[in-house]
Amino acid sequence: MSAVGTPARMRASMFRRSLREHPGPVVAAIVGLLTAAWLIRYGVYGDRHTLSILAGTWVLGWIVLPLMLGGGRGRVRPSHLRLEPVGSVAAAAGLLLASAVGIGPLVSLVALTALPVHAARYGARGVAIAALGALLLWLTGLIGSAVALEAIGHAAGPVGAVLTGVFTGTVMGVLGSVWAVASWITSLLAGAPDHIVRWLPWFPGSWPLSAVAGPSVRGFAMIAGLLGIVVGFALAYLLLVRRALVAGTTWRPRRSPASSVPAPAVGVPVARAAGDSVGSVARGRGLSGGWWGPGPVWAVAGRELRTWVRHPLRVQYLAFAVVYGSLLAGLPMIAGADLLVPWAGVLTALWAAAMSAGLVGLDGTALWMPFTSPGGERAEVRGRALAWLLLVSPIAVLLTVAGILLAPDVDPLPALAVLPAVLGAGATVPVWVSLLRVRPVPDPRHPTSADNPTDIISVLVASAAGLVAAALPMALIIWGPDGLRPLAPAVGAAAGAGMWFAGAWLADDRLATRSAEVLTAAGQRTRPPETVIPLTWDADWYRANRATAWALILLMAGWIPVVPQGLMVLVFDIGGGWIVASHVSGTARTGVAVAMVALGGALLLTGLVLWGRRPRPTA
Secondary structure (H helix, E strand, O other): OHHHHHHHHHHHHHHHHHHHHOOHHHHHHHHHHHHHHHHHHHHHHOOHHHHHHHHHHHHHHHHHHHHHHOOOOOOOOHHHHOOOOOOHHHHHHHHHHHHOOOHHHHHHHHHHOHHHHHHHHHOHHHHHHHHHHHHHHHHHHHHHHHHHHHHHHOOOOHHHHHHHHHHHHHHHHHHHOHHHHHHHHHHHHOOOOHHHHOOHHHOHHHHHHHHHHOOHHHHHHHHHHHHHHHHHHHHHHHHHHHHHHHHOOOOOOOOOHHHOOOOOOOOOOOOOOOOOOHHHHHHHHOOOOHHHOOOHHHHHHHHHHHHHHHOHHHHHHHHHHHHHHHHHHHHHHHHOOOOOHHHHHHHHHHHHHHHOOOHHHHOHHHHHHHHHOOOHHHHHHHHHHHHHHHHHHHHHHHHHHHHHHHOOOOOOHHHHHHHHHHHHHHHHHHHHHHHHOOOOOOOOOOOOOOOOOOOHHHHHHHHHHHHHHHHHHHHHHHHOOHHHHHHHHHHHHHHHHHHHHHHHHHHHHHHHHOHHHHHHHHHOOOOOOOOOOOOOOOHHHHHHOHHHHHHHHHHHHOHHHHHHHHHHHHHHOOOOOOOHHHHOOOHHHHHHHHHHHHHHHHHHHHHHHHHHOOOOOOO
16 A cells, blocks of 8 residues: 555645645636536536536546646656556556646546536436546546556657647647637537537436436446446556556557667768668668659658658647647638638648747757768758658648638638748748757657747747748738739749748758857757746846846737737738727728738737847856
8 A cells, every 4th residue: 555655645745846836736726616616506507418518528628638738747657666666556556546636636526526416406316326427537537637648648659649739739729719619619508409419428428417317227338338438548557557667668669679770860861860771871862862862852851751750749740730720720610700711721831830940959969960961951951841841732732622612602812822832931941940949859869749849939930931921922912903813822832932942041051150059959958948937926037037028028919919900800801899900991991900910020029039138047
């Protein structure tokens, strides 16, 4: 029993320390308890089917959200017990007991009491069955979250990377389209539609209340099904813990010695990609390009394409971009708005560029290889850009065509005109940004989903490049003569080509003139200390970090006039009481929207300048 209780005591000590040092857990507890209280109140008078959906969604969020919010950082992991004389079963039980210590499990347990509260109308038997079902749902969330964090959050394989990218992209897409989902949620609270009720028997979140309201035999089968899910998760977690204790890793495919080279070599074409032997390079995948095509640029492009398929973080970022862009464009259809559907490809390309704005940080000291061959810098930049274009362009085009077919009443010309501009900017500008702001990862050979080589500034600059390139074709469509509107795709292609060459020129100059600085930054195992931002008001910190404080304010507020007040008015002609341009008409409306875009751009640019001048803490 002491071995089982040790992880829980470790977790309790860590939890108490975090409560003393940071107010964040207390704020999260208050918000969570208020939400749980609302769910319990809804259980008193609300619809049974809707309550089942809300309870199941709560458990699903418990499993998914820690993957996006870094919930594994304060946990007791199997690797912490690797040197302890403890068996796999005792270790798994102790780790699950430790996972139950915290705000999330406590708040979830309180929230799920809404099920027996609702079942009180069926008598004492209904309360007992619903309470048992709620407990099994709670165990499903507890053990499922532990399995997700160990098998997915720390996975190095492509499957874990794809699942993590899909989970985070789904959550971010729903949050980004909350204005469209809100109306659907409001109608759902009044009562679940019949077409949704028909599918609820396949949804485990509905089984506790269905077991209460249905026949006894069916109820017993549903409770047994929940118990089977809990046992299945428990066995999966036991296998993960045993693997971590015995093999020294949570979930990483075994590799042969020949394939265990360091992380993707990101040099010139003579560099080896991860998994390539020296012989394979000598057989034609080197400077000559081999079957990838003639020349060093195609050789680098071939290496980069293999790296995109095999590197877990790149796979995760690509999956995130596809899911996030598709949901941002598709979820508004729930509210009857299909204006964004043809823009699915554009949004995906834009986010793929933003997520590629820090890939040099994953390369470590392998970055020295471009400097050893004449013209290696130029081949490296263009090979990376070409690989990104070959990878993202088919996905973006496919999503654009699918969006046009799904929304035939929406004019496809703006999306078709903007797509080549965004693709051209997204191919080279992120390479320059990645060289400009190198953020190394602790271990490039074994990265995890917690190793994020990008930061908010890199994402903003890479995204802004696509928006700037898209401004030319959109200006022609909005303000140009009607006879010239069919030329907008050609203008977009020209804007994309111009942004391609501009980004390539900047990246060439950076890699050629600051090669030693870039290599030193990429080879560091620890990042330089970041400016610590307090979660509460601190007058002393504000006086000492005015530039940092104002930079954060401007970077957050600058997007409000750019997107909703400006671009959404110019592109989609939206209106509303809080939209300033809605209070005028005609050319004045357009002028106000343009002025809002200019104001937001100025705020963002000022924020970037102030952020670059912030005081840097010493190591």
